[in-house]
Structure formats: structure tokens, C-alpha cells
Amino acid sequence: MVDGLRLPLAVLRRRSEPRTVVSDVLFDDLRVGDVVVVDGRVALDLEAEARGSDVVVSGTVRAAWTGTCRRCLAEVVGDVDLAVREVLAHDPDGQFGDGPSGDAYPLAEDEADLEPVVRDAVLLALPLSPLCGEACDGPDPERFPTRSPTGPGSEQDGPAGGDPRWAALDVLRDAGEAIGDDGS
Numbered sequence: 175m176v177d178g179l180r181l182p183l184a185v186l187r188r189r190s191e192p193r194t195v196v197s198d199v200l201f202d203d204l205r206v207g208d209v210v211v212v213d214g215r216v217a218l219d220l221e222a223e224a225r226g227s228d229v230v231v232s233g234t235v236r237a238a239w240t241g242t243c244r245r246c247l248a249e250v251v252g253d254v255d256l257a258v259r260e261v262l263a264h265d266p267d268g269q270f271g272d273g274p275s276g277d278a279y280p281l282a283e284d285e286a287d288l289e290p291v292v293r294d295a296v297l298l299a300l301p302l303s304p305l306c307g308e309a310c311d312g313p314d315p316e317r318f319p320t321r322s323p324t325g326p327g328s329e330q331d332g333p334a335g336g337d338p339r340w341a342a343l344d345v346l347r348d349a350g351e352a353i354g355d356d357g358s
């Protein structure tokens with residue numbers, strides 16, 4: 175349970191303007207594999223607003239994470255910065271039963287608990303297998319190359335790379351372009 179994320183419905187419904195939740199909140203066990211939110215700390219800038227019998231939560235969620243590079247096992251750090259907008263409803267299935275993406279979060283009888291909203295948002299945004307960088311060569315590039323030995327870009331070069339099997343196509347392509355130029 176996380177303090178500060180349970181909002182009494184009576185208060186939400188009495189006020190005309192949204193209730194804001196701007197604070198750092200500590201979660202237990204916010205991790206995916208070995209990617210873990212630093213200290214479980216999540217920075218919230220949320221608004222909760224009663225709309226009819228529902229509560230709409232929107233705003234931003236930020237957190238820093240650490241993990242290990244999937245290639246070289248070095249420590250990797252990063253952060254998530256999310257825009258969230260979710261609905262809490264007394265009867266989530268009844269109102270939004272037409273698919274997983276339309277599901278609402280459950281709303282208790284007398285309070286709106288934002289914890290599952292925040293927890294899900296962060297967990298979905300954490301990388302499953304982070305890299306220390308796009309250029310990471312792994313722990314031993316000589317013996318276990320992670321990239322094509324001919325180097326980056328060789329695949330994109332295509333016919334211009336000089337492969338004789340493509341030479342005939344080059345000629346055809348050039349001829350076609352020439353005809354196209356004449357016709358215009």
C-alpha cells in the first residue's frame with residue numbers, strides 16, 4: 175500500500191476543480207526482470223477529477239531506473255516520463271467491456287486508489303532488455319561479435335556495393351531512369 179494515493183470520493187465530488195497529486199511516492203518492488211526503479215521512487219504530477227460516477231486521472235509520471243545491459247552486463251540507467259490518462263469506475267467491466275484497452279480501473283465505494291494506475295504505467299514503460307548504448311559491442315566483440323563483421327551500413331549499400339550479381343540490375347535501372355527522363 176502506498177500512502178497519499180487514496181483519494182476520498184466525497185472530497186473529489188464536492189470540489190469543482192480537480193484534485194492535484196504532486197509528490198514523490200515510494201513503491202515497493204517496481205521492477206521488470208533486473209530493471210528496477212531507483213528507490214522505488216516515482217514523481218507524480220496528476221489530477222483526479224470526478225466525472226459522473228467515475229474518476230478520471232491524468233497527468234505525468236516520472237521515474238529513474240537502473241538495469242544491466244543485455245550485451246555487456248554493464249549498469250545502465252535511464253528514466254521514464256509518461257503521460258497517463260485513466261478512468262476509475264465502480265463497475266469497470268460493465269462500462270468498458272469491449273476490450274482490454276478500454277478497461278477502467280476499479281473504484282472503491284468511498285475512495286479512488288491511484289496506486290495501480292501509477293504502478294501499471296511505470297511497469298509498462300520499463301525496458302525489457304536495456305542496452306548501454308546502440309553501439310554496444312558486448313563483453314568480447316572479437317570472439318562474440320554482435321554486429322555484422324563488414325561493419326554498419328553494408329546492408330544498406332545494396333547494388334552500389336559492387337556485388338557483380340547486381341551489376342546487370344544496375345544497368346537496367348540506369349536505362350529505366352534515362353527513359354523516364356526523356357519522357358518528361
Ligand SMILES: [Zn+2]
Nearest residue numbers: 243246306310
Ligand atoms: Zn553494453
